[in-house]
Amino acid sequence: MKRIHVCLVGALPEGEALRLDTEPAIALFHVAGEYYAIDDRCSHGNASMSEGYIEDNATVECPLHAASFCLKTGKALCMPATVPLQTYPVSVIEGSVFIDLPEGA
Numbered sequence: 001m002k003r004i005h006v007c008l009v010g011a012l013p014e015g016e017a018l019r020l021d022t023e024p025a026i027a028l029f030h031v032a033g034e035y036y037a038i039d040d041r042c043s044h045g046n047a048s049m050s051e052g053y054i055e056d057n058a059t060v061e062c063p064l065h066a067a068s069f070c071l072k073t074g075k076a077l078c079m080p081a082t083v084p085l086q087t088y089p090v091s092v093i094e095g096s097v098f099i100d101l102p103e104g105a
Helices: none
Strands: 003-006 018-019 028-031 033-037 053-055 059-061 068-070 090-093 096-101
Touching: 003 018, 028 053, 028 096, 033 090
Parallel strands: none
Antiparallel strands: 003 096, 018 028, 028 033, 053 059, 059 068, 090 096
16 A cells, blocks of 8 residues: 555645546545545546535536546446446545555556
8 A cells, every 4th residue: 555645634625626646546525524535537438526516425426427426435326327436545644634545556
């Protein structure tokens, strides 16, 4: 596992997302006081999930096709998407936000 520093707590406003130029690209979301990280690319098409519509119930809607995903599990919640998105563990340590990536990422 490889832990990367993303930002300081407070740098990503509540209800916002940040795209990380990792491989693969990851989207970090700040929703209801929690941080979630998922693959940035919609599993249905070529859309950046960090540009999606964030809901208070920890879901995000694809900006192109209206597919919705759970930020906690990555599960595709409605058509046209059927394939889940990869999620990544997020930690807040001493005022900083970190994401854990699998080895080789």
